[in-house]
Amino acid sequence: MSSSTGKVLSRRSLLRGLGAASLGAGLGGLAAGCGRSVAALGAPELPPATGTYQGPPVTLRFWNGLTGGDGPYMRKLLTRFQALNPNVTIQMYAIPWSNFYQKFPASVASGLAPDFGLMHNFQVATNAARGVIVPVDSVADAVGLSQQEYPATVWESGLYQGRRYSIPLDIWPDSLFYNRRVLAKAGLDPDRPPQDAASYQAALEALRSKNIAGHWLASVDPQGVGRPFDSLLWQHGGTHYDAEGTTANFTSAEAKAALEWQVSLLDQGFSPRDASGSDANVAFKNDKNAFLWGGPGALINDLSKVKSLDWGVAPLPRIGPHRAAFAGSHQFVIARQKRFDPDRVAASVAFISWLTRNAVGWAEAGPIPARRSVRQSEAFQQLAPQTRVARGVDFIRFYPLIPGIADVQLTILYPAVSDVLLQNSTPERAMEAAVAQAGELLQENRQKYEGSR
Template sequence: MPPLPTPPTRRAFLGLGAAAVTASALVACSPPDLSPVALPDVGEGYDGPPLTLKFWNGLTGGDGAIMRELLLQFRDEHPNITIEMFAMPWPSFYQKFPSAVVSGLAPDIGLMHNFHVATNAARGVIVPLDEAADRIGLSEANFSETVWRSGIVNGRRYSIPLDVWPDSLFYNRRVLENAGLDPDDPPRDRASYEETLEILAEQGIAGHWLPAIDPQGVGRGFDSLQWQFGGELYDEEGTRALFNGPEGREALEWQLERILSDQSKRNVSGGDANVAFKNDLNAFLWGGPGALINDLGSVEDLDWGVVPLPLIGEQPASFSGSHQFVIMRQRAFDPDRMRAAFTFLSWISENSIAWAGAGPIPARRDVVESPEFAELPAQSSIAEALPDVRFYPLIPGIFDVQSTILYPALSDVLLLNADPQEALDGAAEQANHLLEENRQKYAEAMS
């Protein structure tokens, strides 16, 4: 077997980062290259000379270790292809790789969150993969409809889904049992959830710690709730915010009531809630399996389970994200490198059962339906929610609208510093301005 790939030295990585930072000036002053891209006409299956593909992502935790194990397994089966993985914090990844594309130092393959795909497609730094998906035999039949379509922007596919991670209800069995509740029957609807929280509150236990000072955590819960109440975040064209409608107000007021009724501690973060759960101080966490399954599973003697989010509204829905593979724009596409990249994408999609060990649910339908997946109790339970997952709309710049405008406004309300309707109305007005700015900025790509 060829020698295993070694991670880059610190000097080499810093040099790479310096080059990307230098190139950022080019990104700032240069318009995106939106010219048509023609990938080499190659299929899956590489039998050429040894080569190394660069693969960038933000997998810096336990998920990164699992991905590296998969890369070694891939090399065992494909000794002439080495995948050299560079992992960096996600904010750094999203900042550095467009600069690397402009400077001609782009990696071959990237992994990004699906809610960043539309933005980077509009920037012209990733390329359409319709033909690539066809060549490696991937179609909607292999995936659930929602996750497959989450990589399509303006009618073109820009990404290949690896997984899906719906926010779910993690419950502490010991806390429920000590409160006289059934530890194996977590609440699944509004009435039973509120009743459970009230029983806990009467015993001095704040069962659901809302991360009011953690806008991202509380915002995803709001998204799930307003979808459950029948609302939408934005109109279909992505030109107007709708989250300040009656459904959004009902969702936010439901969250606020948990705090006002002492069913949640005040002024806490997602980290606070996580630590409390591990120490049997609260009963429930709302969060994604990608981080929580392995995190909670590593705590000795913690007795927990997980199910889809309770149905608080009228229709099941849960916020979800998805890691998706992309091909970076190159100054020139080498047929050998493309054939090797397609070989890797096909292989890792087929072998994504091992990726489920990192916590997320594999995107492949046949993997989720396999006997091996059924042996993963937490992931199997969460997979019940796959028909009801919801993603952000495929609008360039949408993550900035959510994270810099909507989520801080929600946090203000839950910190008891703002009125729910006034905060939502103010956020909607600001969001409409940013949506229009983004529409103009990405007009060529969106037309």
């Protein structure tokens, strides 16, 4: 093993260990998995709920990770709901996501769980397998959840072992944010952002002719290059893992094509080397960068705060043969309790039902409503940037529904991509090492969450 490969493996092992520690600390036998499947833990049935609440006064605890600019929007919606339902008080606890995923299982194990929470779609299967959230099939019925209301990717994302464990609130597809002034400076049409590989290449070349590096690749930030890598892999027809979720495909021809395109941005001078996501964002706001690839939840409101900035947004360009874009989703979950209080469950379901139907207020924070009927509403059509992002909803892709998959992506694959772009390793060495590390962790996860097979 070369010293370079050893450094990659060593750093990745440390990251993986930290990720596993944060996900498993303080859980006890229930949440740590210990080789027990959710079937062995049992899946309790919730008390009946109708989607409205007329019972005695209750106070609910709602946990989420909305500590950024999206938090005030959620609190505003809580105030609206409570004005309509004065017998329901909701205490919102916004906890940084990394701490949230540590504390949530621990709260269940200690008997101090919140009534309900908001999780990322790629954490639902993990927490379902741990047994810290419960099936919400009956909640889906009360909310009026139906396959016709959601894209197939979103509809399927809350399923684990044949049961539904989450109610989708929103979708946040990675999209193309473009600086209209910078495009115009290069002689490009600011009203027609590039939407395929040829027009994107031509735009970058035109920008380079004006000494503008048009696409700042966030090589320093693993997520900043990892999510675009996901989109490019899917666009080239690839998959991250085999159907059983036991083997990583990071060395496939499709993965190679995705990584080569990212490397080409650096080699052709379309992006500075060693840039961070913050660097790219600041350059965009100061008319020195034409394109950002990122999620609407973070960028729409951030860019809107710069009143002098002239920007637009569109679906990601199709660089490969297929349209595809990484996306995530916030989804409601019900925490496992030692004993369910029927009134608290009914009130929780009433809020979840109300918010999914009134998600235009949440869309103001940037994310796209998950329900098709809300996206088609006149109120949503008034949100110009969000409606343009929504044009890409039919092409979204999620991580596969495998317990522990976020740990594999965030601590193994994404750092490997970053290592290549920072020239810390060759593509071959980095991806081969990542395949080996991912194979080990995938097997560990199968034993931890689903028991030995």
